[in-house]
Amino acid sequence: MSDPVLPPLREVIARHGLSASKALGQNFLFDEQLLDRIAAIPGSLQDRHVLEIGPGPGGLTRALLRAGANVTAIEMDRRCLPALAELEAAFPGKLRVIEGDALKIDPATLFEGPYHIVANLPYNVGTALFTGWLSGEAWPPQWASLTLMFQEEVARRIIAEPDTSAYGRLAVLAQWRSHAKLAMKVHRSAFTPPPKVMSAIVHVTPGAAPAGVSMRMLERVTEGAFGQRRKMLRQSLKGVPGALDVLEALGIDPQRRAETLSVAEFVAVAEALTRKK
Structure with a gap:
């Protein structure tokens, strides 16, 4: 079954009068080839469950749906809900949109089995969400992988090695029982509006937890x-x-x-x- 023909994302945004909210840390991506590359980072998502945070008008959501994923998207910006509703209608049974604050929603309550998290995280809450997903006492976690876009500076802190200026708590938290790697850099010019800094995507998979460590x-x-x-x-x-x-x-x-x-x-x-x- 072929994917539905969708109007260009720029057209959807213009029709709904949307613009990126600085207060919500939003920056939109329109390049479909780039979005498809991001959706491919976790590997095959055919019929896999994926959690997306802050989908906005649905650029990455489209790519995940094209990859065959069953997507649950959490969005707190009510302005974006009509555009996402159009995607729900175009991909029946493949997209579930939840209006709410991702910081207040436990993903484990949304899925019965394993799931992947793929997100162009809002800059203002990205680190808090990431550390929350890494900090559970129970291990391995329910999530199978994290594919997350951060400011490049934050991404460097996640993969940093000892004796470097970027090395700190975030690196230890990300690496002590997980495998973290820099999967892709994304130039600031790819976004609308362009942020002041470069971005990068980090891919994290669970590893073995050292025994006896709280x-x-x-x-x-x-x-x-x-x-x-x-x-x-x-x-x-x-x-x-x-x-x-x-x-x-x-x-x-x-x-x-x-x-x-x-x-x-x-x-x-x-x-x-x-x-x-």
Whole structure:
């Protein structure tokens, strides 16, 4: 069965009087070839469940539907709902649109089985959503992969290696039990309106979780260590009970700074502290 013939996205936007909302962190993509490339990053989506956040007028949504996905889209901008309703009608039974705030909706309540998350995330909530999806104590998560567009600076922080200026809590959180890679750069000129910064797409898949490590403990350790990243660990971690003793037991020099510790070393510290509780 061939895909329905849709009017150009620019025409849909003009007909509904839509414009990107700065307050909602919106930037629209119109290039269908680019959108199809983004939808292909997770692999085959034929008959797979996909969660999209902030679809706006539905540019990426179209690409996901063309890829054969069953899409659930969460949109809080009521102006975009009529355009998305047209897509629902064009792809019967393949698109479900939920009006609401993605920060307040648990994706696990929307799907019975595994699903992928693919989204051109609104800049103002992207990091908060991402860390929320990574922070569950239960692992592996219900999501099978994350394919997310961020400002390039944020994307670099997610995949950063130790001893670099971009390395911090976000890198540790993304890498300690997941595999994160930079999948594609997207030039600012591809958007309407063009943002002031470049963008990039990060693809994340779950990995094996190290045994005996509490997510909350790891967050506490990294928050302390990177909260005062210019200070030595003996200073930045003194507020975490038992942390300095654990550093000594593991042979980690307390005069080091947070950005010099590998993800594995942070995990080892968190694991030891979890056992001491």
